[in-house]
Amino acid sequence: MSTEQSLPETAEDSPAVSQRSLARMLGSVMDVGRVILTRRGLISSPGTAAEKALLEECRELLYHRGEASGLALARDILDKYQRADASDRLAFFRGLARDFEPDSEAVQAAATAYVGDPSRKHFQNLSKAMESPRQKLFRRINMAPGGTAVLVKMREQILDLERDHSELKPVAHDLRQLFVSWFNKGFLELRHIDWGAPALELEKIIAYEAVHEINGWDDLRSRLRDDRRCFAFFHPALEHDPLVFVEVALTDAIPGAIAPLLDQDRDSLPSSKANTVVFYSISNCHRGLAGVSFGNFLIKSVVEELKQEMPWLKQFVTLSPVPGFRRWLLNADLSELVDEDMIARVKAPVGKVVESETKEALMKLCAHYLVREKSGVLARDPVARFHLGNGARLHRMHWGADLTAKGREQAAGMMVNYLYDLGKIEENHEAYFDQGVISVSKTITNLLD
Template identity: 50%
Template sequence: MSVLADLLSTVFERRYRGAAEPDRQNRSIEALCRDLLGSSGEVSGMALSRLILDRYAGMDDAGKLAFFQFLTQDMGVDPEAVRDTLDAFETTPDRNTYRAFMTAAEPPRQELARRLNQVPGATAQLVAMRSDLLRLARDNPGLSIVDLDLKHLFASWFNRGFLVLRPINWTSSADVLEKIIAYEAVHAIDSWDDLRRRLQPTDRRCFGFFHPAMPDEPLIFVEVALSHGVPGAIHDVLSEDREAIAPDAADTAVFYSISNCQSGLAGISFGNSLIKQVVADLSQELPNLKTFVTLSPIPGLTRWLSERDKTMPEDDDARRQITAHYLLNGKRDKGGPYDPVARFHLGNGASVHAIHAGADLSPNGQKQSGGVMVNYLYDLRQISQNHERFAASGEIAASSEVTALASAAAKTTE
């Protein structure tokens, strides 16, 4: 798998080589964008693209905001042209009228992004550009229509067919390992020794999705512990003093950390495919593995309680009960589970398997959930059925133990 992944990355890898030649006409970035859309030659188009990307990279937030406002106001669709071409297609539905409608209905900024992407290394720069856009749009909601266009393009550019699953281990490049430390979003990696404990032992695995146009940038990665049975505390998984086991002696694979790495790809889903692919690969590599579970944080629990003027109980049994009630019954105003991690795993077809009090002693774990963690079970026989029921009616699959805990709490929480 590693050899194939590296081969694919090598075949498709493109590097951004140096800065563009200065623009002798001293055009504004807006003029450069218009010229790029009007260019027909590949060489001139690449030169313009490099000028635009270099110009953007040198901007401060005020300049970037002005650029995004230009894309919003001057690079959108012409409603009148859309109406006229749609009328023509309805009157004469043929190839030519449909093509005219498609052209009118696509905002020029989408074609601009495609042309910018012809430059080697531009994909990563456009992802970073969207990260800037999302950040600036918090105070400038009108920019959100530009984000819809970029998200539409990225959903195609980063679909599963283009992604490469690569194992990440202690022999991976230092560049990739440094990014794993930086991007870890669930359980912080404090040092290189901490990273070694997660990657080097034979009962540890890490896998990431990479895109051939960004071969040194993980898009998402998952850390896996091979174990005897289902763990109930993260300190048991990450302990410096734990004894490693032989991989063929393990019966359980535990997904204990999943981290998205690129803020500019927010809303582009990778986790579903990643977990299912890793389950399939580990099942083939280690047929002794019978159970696939997470050991997951519950980031919305204390906030949900606070919104209802409630506090986390002191008693561990009561904590498990209130957590079970939250996971099975706590909903957002717009529907679906309140907890974002629950939405992710339940949407993937997992079930709520077990709840553990005192499972996360870290300050963040205490703040988010009073130290409570949850196992989501990925049962290969039930994933599709669980997913369909959750998508169709919001039905949440859960073990009898968790269901009983939620029932015990229901009378005192509402």
């Protein structure tokens, strides 16, 4: 399908009247504020170095009291930041890390006072002293229109730099702490994404799909047919930009391969004959929100939504990748897990044809990896950690389920089903986090044995 065919209207075609009114009001306020700032000389001159200008205005905003001028100053900071090049941004981030830390002497004094008299007043003083000035700064920047989106992008850029610039970690941490509050479940809106959704949202789904690439409009339309569903969480500050979305297939059996689910020429199953819900792709859309959990709420919300729409549905499962398996396999000491002559064979690149002994060894090793290889007390594999943490059970493993180059490179072509048994989700969740116990089916136990 070409982009010239009939598509849903864009977000710009039908914005809410209240949003237009709010934007006009804020625009007028900021216009007045900019005049005030210019008159007082509080906006840095055009010749000032970008990172210096940003830091000067951030210091001013931190203690600024005027509402209109504060909004204008916050907006000017955002504009300067977005125009800054990579080196200026790095210098700005370093300035945020260096110049906006809590006052250590004030913290020590407040802590000493609290130890001497653990009253509510001294506790509040200690809490105030310990809060990073960066958090107050970011909250004030966030007041400007578009501030949230820029701050999310800012954290993404900081995370990209952290490996080589560890001094930036406190800045990313402060932003994460704020995002946990700003993006809590009470602010999220669940939307069913169908072909009638705004074109801007559909374009975002194509762009953000991180598990199984969407190859254009025809592919997307196939994934939104009557036997498929797509649900996303949105936030008021990012109105047409999803935070996380899940793609769902309605089937009459638990699937063992991904290709039939993605087949554009498939025969659609009438919803009345579906008994199984398959979560086959979950994509987080903004790396800047890493560490802020949405997926667990999303799956539970979608289960409730689908149960109301189709009460006859019986099974809720995933068809999930095992993205860390071959990376672990290539670096692990396998001498106690397989015979010596098998080690080189299981570590070799996986073709589309694999001899039965190697296949059996890889299945057993993958079961071991999912259940017994841990990061701390939790599963090592990130997808396993997510679903097991949500209370799912490791149900089945499927050889040759994803024979794409990506599937063979990451997981030797294997995929797994995690089963969401609605009556045992909370029990499994508690056992996993309290005791590190992973719920597994007899089929998986047999592979481990």
